[in-house]
Amino acid sequence: MRLLLVRHGQTPTNVDYLLDTAVPGPGLTELGEAQAVALPEALTGEDIEALYVSTLLRTQLTAAPLAATRGLEVIVRDGIREISAGDLEMLPGDTEQGELYMRTAFAWAAGDTDLRMPGGESGAEFLGRYDAVIAEAAQSGLGTVAMVSHGAAIRTWTAARADNVDIAFAAAHRLDNTGVVVLEGSPSDGFKALSWAGASVAPAGEGGPAGEPLEDAG
Template sequence: MRLLLVRHGETPSNVASLLDTAAPGPGLTALGARQAAALPEALADEDIEALYASTLVRTQLTAAPLAAARGLRVHIRDGIRELAAGDLEREPGDTERGRLYMRTVLAWADGERELRMPGPGGESGTEALARYDAVVAEAAGSGARTVAMVSHGAAIRLWTAVRARNLDADFAAAHPLRNTGVVVLEGSPDDGWRALSWAGALVTPAREGGPAGRPVDAG
């Protein structure tokens, strides 16, 4: 299966650099709406047969133009929502407490999966991966050859760092995903996943000409 993981369009919380992971979450800014409107053309070469979005409003608004252009139903699934911030919710991302969020996510990516985000509602890496895996498995079992999932930056970075055999925690740390950035993978839950491109840059396959996950010029 070909899997396209798409980050949602820009939100007011992105502009303010605030951690904002709770449901239903904010809508899109004017720029975010334009980013969403540009997705059908940006993905024109992809033969998308199934489209998913998370339970947060911003992903559904981002998916809507693509769904309309392709005549697709949007499958809403909680499993691909953003990683819950717990007590760090609404913290500015550039404060010490705000930086703890991504430090925890990257620790999960590096194998420390039983760490938890602080406070009520904070989840562990094991829990976050399990819910994301369940939605990917559902999509793989649908028979669709190409699936797009509109999800969230930290969740996409974690899942790909752990599940794509040619990416790792160092790659996730060095490569934030911009709004409506797309990660393209191929594989299956049984056979594993390989990242093909990250936000337009090709990804060197593990053991094939470069360090695992090293981006190369797409030409």
Template sequence: MRLLLIRHGQTPSNLKHLLDTAVPGPGLTPLGQEQAVALPQALATEKIEALYASTLLRTQLTAAPLAAATGLEVQVRDGIRELAAGDLEMRGDEEAAAAYLATAFAWSAGDVERRMPGGENGVEALGRFDSVVAEAAASGARTVAMVSHGAAVRMWVAARADNVDVDHASSHPLRNTGVVVLSGSPELGWEAQVWEDRPLGPAEASPEDSGPAGAGVTVPTT
């Protein structure tokens, strides 16, 4: 299966650098709407046969133009929502962002019992994302697009793709509507083929305008 993991368009909370992970969450900024509208053209060469979005409003709004262009129904699943920030929710300081991403990438590295302060642990976060991927694979669709979230996508890819390690995922930002393309299956494993090489939208936001979930971070090795 070819799996396209797409980060949602820009939100007001991204601009404020807030860890805004609760449902339903904010909508899109005007730029975020432009990014969503640009997705069908950017992915025009992909023969998408199934389309998923998370339970947060921003992913469903991002997926809507792609659904209109492909004629596919958006399948909304809680499993691919953003990593719950717990006690860090709605904080916008660097310390909170660093703690959030360090916990997420610790899960990718195998420390799945570690818990986000006041939130979920890696077993729970990986398990729910895995379940949606497994559902998509079982559907028989050859190319699947999932509109998800920056930290969730980077964490899952670093944990599940054979050729992406924590160093790469943590140091390579994933901007709004950035795409990670993988090939494989839950049984045989995954290989990343593309990490955000398509510029999406008539105007491109800087990494600083994409919020903490998509930012680069240095993860301690000890």
């Protein structure tokens, strides 16, 4: 299966660098709407056969132009929503407390899945729900599936599940709004990332210095 993980368009709380993860969440900014309109052309070379979105409004608004252009029915799944910030909800991402959000998420990708976000979910719970949607798509037998999801969720799941993406790479490479991570594989055989926001993915271990940028969380 070819899997396209697409971050949603810009929201007002992205602009303000806030950890905004609650359902249904905000809509898109004017720029976010323009990003959504541009998405069908950006993905013109992809033969998308199914389109998933999360339960957060911003993913559904981002996917709407693509769904209309391709004649696809949007499939809503809670499993690919953003990592719940719990007690960190609506804190600025560039504060010490806010930085705990991505440190916790990347600890999950490193295997510490019993660790829990303060007041929120554990790594096992997050990866379990995200894996379940990926497995559903894989079981459909379709060739190419797109999922409009969220920055921290995409980076964390990819670092945990793609054989050639390590935590250093995922931490150092932020995913801009409507950025796309392209992967290939299956839950049984594993996944390999083919590209990250249009750039080739460095092999595991060559991701460069680890950083923990938070402004794209959500």
